[in-house]
Amino acid sequence: xxxxxxxxxxxxxxxxxxxxxxxxxxxxxxxxxxxxxxxxxxxxxxxxxxxxxxxxxxxxxxxxxxxxxxxxxxxxxxxxxxxxxxxxxxxxxxxxxxxxxxxxxxxxxxxxxxxxxxxxxxxxxxxxxxxxxxxxxxxxxxxxxxxxxxxxxxxxxxxxxxxxxxxxxxxxxxxxxxxxxxxxxxxxxxxxxxxxxxxxxxxxxxxxxxxxxxxxxxxxxxxxxxxxxxxxxxxxxxxxxxxxxxxxxxxxxxxxxxxxxxxxxxxxxxxxxxxxxxxxxxxxxxxxxxxxxxxxxxxxxxxxxxxxxxxxxxxxxxxxxxxxxxxxxxxxxxxxxxxxxxxxxxxxxxxxxxxxxxxxxxxxxxxxxxxxxxxxxxxxxxxxxxxxxxxxxxxxxxxxxxxxxxxxxxxxxxxxxxxxxxxxxxxxxxxxxxxxxxxxxxxxxxxxxxxxxxxxxxxxxxxxxxxxxxxxxxxxxxxxxxxxxxxxxxxxxxxxxxxxxxxxxxxxxxxxxxxxxxxxxxxxxxxxxxxxxxxxxxxxxxxxxxxxxxxxxxxxxx
Numbered sequence: 001x002x003x004x005x006x007x008x009x010x011x012x013x014x015x016x017x018x019x020x021x022x023x024x025x026x027x028x029x030x031x032x033x034x035x036x037x038x039x040x041x042x043x044x045x046x047x048x049x050x051x052x053x054x055x056x057x058x059x060x061x062x063x064x065x066x067x068x069x070x071x072x073x074x075x076x077x078x079x080x081x082x083x084x085x086x087x088x089x090x091x092x093x094x095x096x097x098x099x100x101x102x103x104x105x106x107x108x109x110x111x112x113x114x115x116x117x118x119x120x121x122x123x124x125x126x127x128x129x130x131x132x133x134x135x136x137x138x139x140x141x142x143x144x145x146x147x148x149x150x151x152x153x154x155x156x157x158x159x160x161x162x163x164x165x166x167x168x169x170x171x172x173x174x175x176x177x178x179x180x181x182x183x184x185x186x187x188x189x190x191x192x193x194x195x196x197x198x199x200x201x202x203x204x205x206x207x208x209x210x211x212x213x214x215x216x217x218x219x220x221x222x223x224x225x226x227x228x229x230x231x232x233x234x235x236x237x238x239x240x241x242x243x244x245x246x247x248x249x250x251x252x253x254x255x256x257x258x259x260x261x262x263x264x265x266x267x268x269x270x271x272x273x274x275x276x277x278x279x280x281x282x283x284x285x286x287x288x289x290x291x292x293x294x295x296x297x298x299x300x301x302x303x304x305x306x307x308x309x310x311x312x313x314x315x316x317x318x319x320x321x322x323x324x325x326x327x328x329x330x331x332x333x334x335x336x337x338x339x340x341x342x343x344x345x346x347x348x349x350x351x352x353x354x355x356x357x358x359x360x361x362x363x364x365x366x367x368x369x370x371x372x373x374x375x376x377x378x379x380x381x382x383x384x385x386x387x388x389x390x391x392x393x394x395x396x397x398x399x400x401x402x403x404x405x406x407x408x409x410x411x412x413x414x415x416x417x418x419x420x421x422x423x424x425x426x427x428x429x430x431x432x433x434x435x436x437x438x439x440x441x442x443x444x445x446x447x448x449x450x451x452x453x454x455x456x457x458x459x460x461x462x463x464x465x466x467x468x469x470x471x472x473x474x475x476x477x478x479x480x481x482x483x484x485x486x487x488x489x490x491x492x493x494x495x496x497x498x499x500x501x502x503x504x505x506x507x508x509x510x511x512x513x514x515x516x517x518x519x520x521x522x523x524x525x526x527x528x529x530x531x532x533x534x535x536x537x538x539x540x541x542x543x544x545x546x547x548x549x550x551x552x553x554x555x556x557x558x
Contacts, residue, residue, distance in 0.1 A: 009038040010061040012132070015048035015079060016068035016095065021119070025066060025095070028124045033132070037063065045074030045082075052086045062087040063139040064132060066117075068095045080113070089142065091135035095119055114138075116284065134294075141297055142172060150175040150222050153185045154200035156372065157444035159358025160212055161200040162365065167215055169368045170265035170272065171308060172293060173222045175202075215264070219309040226309055228332050233257045235551055236324055236334040238312050241268025242537045243527025244340035245295040246544025251338075252302035254548065259305040259332065261312060261324070267292030268342045268528075269386065269472070270537045272364045274393035278415065279537050289367070291537075315482050315523070320558065322522055335558070336551045339483070339491055339518070339525040340544060343472035348381060352439035360445025360464050366390040373398050373465050379448060381436055382469030383410040388418040390467055395427040398465075403430045404450065439466065474529050484519040490531035493518055514550045516543060522554050 012029055016022040026041040033039065040055075042048035045067070055062060065083055067076035080092050094116040114135055121127040150168065152175050154161025168175045178185035180196045189196050192209035202210045204221035219226050233256075237247045240262030251258040265271065273288035282291075300306060314325040315337065323333040345363040347353070353361055362369055364386070374397040380387050383405035395401045403410065403422070409432060410419055422428050433454045440447040445466060451458045474489045484492045484504055494515040497504040503512055504519040516524045526547040527533060527540035534540075 009036070010063050011038045011040050011055060012064045012066070013040045013042065013048060013051065013062060014066040015042040015045060015071070015076075017043055017071040018068070019043060021068070021095075028121075028128055029066075029132070032124070032129050033136075037136075045071055045076075045079035048079060049082055049086075052083055056086050062090045064091045064093065064135050066093045066095060070097070089139065091115075091139050093117060093131070093135070112287065113284075114290070137297070138293060142174070142293070150205055151178065151188060151203040152176070152200050153178045153180050153188050153196075153203075155180050157359045158199045162358040162362070162369070164200050164202065164213070164215075164218065166365050166368050167218065167265065167309075168222070170267060170289075171219070171222075171224060172289065173224070215309040224308040225305065226307055228259050228307060229305060230257070230259075231331075231333065232321070233259050233332070233334040234555070235259075235336050235338065235548075236261065236322070236332060237338045237340055238324065239268070239340035239342055239527070239529070240266035240306065240308075241340060241342040241527060241540065242270050242291075242295070243342070243529075243540040243544040243547075244268075244338070245292070245299055246541035247338045247340060247526060247548055248299035248304040248306070248544075249295065249302060250545045250548040251551070252299060252304035254552070256548070256551070258303070259307065259334075260299070261307045261310050261332075263309065263311040265308065266296050266306065269345070269364060270540075272367060273386065274367055274389050276389075276537060277417065313478050315479060315520075317482075317520060322520070335522065335555060337523045338544070338547045338551070339476075339479075339523065339529055340527045340540075340547075341475055342528045342540075343474050345468065346471045346473050348436065348468045348470060350436055350438050352441070356439055356441050356445050359443065360441060360466060361439060362465075362467050364467075364469065366393055366467050369465070369467075370394055370397065375399050376465055377461075377463050378402070378465040378467070379404055379436075379461070379463050380467045380469065382471075383407060384413040384469060384471070385415055385418055387467075387469040388414045388422050390469065391422055391428050392418070392425065394467075395425050398427065401425075401428045403428065404434050404436060405430060405432050406435050406453065408432050436466075472528070476529065482520060483523060486531045488531075490533075491518055491525040491529050492531050493525050496531055514553065516547045516550055517554075522551075522558075524550055 014025045022041055022043050026039050029039045040051055042051055067079045069076040076094050091114045094113055096116050097119055115131050192201055194201055198211050202213055208221055216226055235251045235256045235258045237244045237260040240260055244260055248258055248260045267288055271288040271292040275285045275287055277285035311327040312324050313327050316323045321333045322337045323331055325331050373394055376398055377400045378394050378398045379402045380391050381404045391401050391403055434450050434452055436448055437451040438449040445464050447460050447462050449458055449460050476485055476489045486492055494513055497513050497519055509521055516526055518525055524547040526543035528535055
């Protein structure tokens with residue numbers, strides 16, 4: 001039987017069928033959090049769900065759920081799965097014995113587990129409290145916000161609706177989606193004086209109705225920062241992927257006045273990954289969204305400014321200043337700049353793709369579109385890790401997932417651990433030596449024409465969902481004439497600028513460029529945008545930190 005529920009405070013709920021363990025967990029939690037949170041204890045999954053239903057009816061908040069894995073009738077994973085329907089924003093922890101760690105790892109994909117704790121966790125100061133502290137902080141930043149929810153009315157096959165949903169999701173802005181042909185969607189359209197011909201309609205938390213909004217306008221309305229607080233900084237970082245966020249954390253934490261400028265959403269391509277399993281320090285994997293959220297909170301904690309939906313169009317050298325011009329003509333300057341713009345998904349160049357992008361054809365949108373793929377036949381084009389991760393994620397609900405790979409085997413581009421899981425999945429199939437020759441549909445994707453590159457045979461398959469992961473290209477055209485790049489557009493740095501031992505043309509200093517320094521002194525590059533980079537999350541973060549170290553060296557010698 002669950003203890004009585006107090007709706008006055010946010011709840012931490014723990015459930016364990018062993019009364020002694022249940023009391024011990026509750027005791028340790030109350031000792032640390034009892035003054036700020038209500039700790040609710042239950043001894044079965046059923047009674048815990050009953051308590052959650054009562055909390056829901058009373059309008060209470062639940063921040064963290066801790067559930068024992070081995071419980072009769074309803075185990076911890078089954079409980080957490082049902083609890084998701086009641087409190088989807090609650091952070092989820094599984095309590096396990098060492099022998100059950102495999103089940104805990106599997107639970108990551110079932111209930112998007114935030115953490116698992118091995119029993120016993122003594123001392124709690126080392127093994128329990130740091131985990132719960134981090135989860136509570138994360139919950140406060142996202143689900144714990146007491147702000148009205150953004151509402152969005154769109155259409156399933158509206159390309160612009162898809163883009164705005166992706167923008168809100170990647171920036172972790174809570175929103176509610178309404179279809180334009182549903183009663184509530186029609187009511188919102190009527191209230192805004194719209195007939196539904198122009199979508200999406202976004203109703204901001206302050207009640208402002210925005211029709212087909214631009215990202216910058218929308219960002220300002222939903223609480224994202226878009227304008228720098230100053231005109232001059234020690235360091236401007238361009239790009240908010242792992243390299244940029246790493247630079248922001250280390251730059252701000254070491255006392256540099258730091259601003260990061262991101263044109264879409266922090267996290268980059270890594271932020272869209274459903275599960276990163278080879279990142280140091282996360283043996284059970286971490287979703288790109290979770291990693292991005294932690295890095296973003298860490299950077300702002302140290303005082304870094306993060307600007308969203310702002311595009312840089314030019315870099316200029318003005319004496320000791322490095323000036324970046326925004327697309328609207330405004331500017332921001334700094335002593336140093338770190339280029340961390342990463343790469344963008346390469347576009348599939350076949351008939352019909354342009355017209356159907358956002359209408360069944362998507363680039364890196366697996367997380368946002370996954371709910372609509374339930375029970376559907378899904379095709380993924382590409383054979384690298386991003387494609388494999390998307391396949392594993394979509395396979396949780398799709399009827400079938402087909403990987404379409406140009407090469408003879410995905411082993412050449414997909415990590416071994418991920419390839420094993422892909423090949424073992426009963427839902428996923430792999431078509432090698434195959435390319436998409438055309439896509440077909442009227443207002444949305446309906447069919448694909450596939451061609452076998454060995455036999456030349458073609459086949460038409462029916463599907464409404466195709467996700468494309470066929471490599472990436474740097475977005476560096478705006479640096480043309482200022483910073484040296486290679487033939488593919490990647491930024492040259494350090495030794496690559498001086499293959500013959502001589503400094504690059506226009507270099508004015510009596511030293512060679514530092515390892516991550518570009519052809520412009522005081523301008524550095526980190527992560528995927530840099531020529532010959534490793535193209536891994538860990539290396540990008542490392543380069544971001546290293547670039548800050550070189551910024552300090554540059555400033556000391558200037």
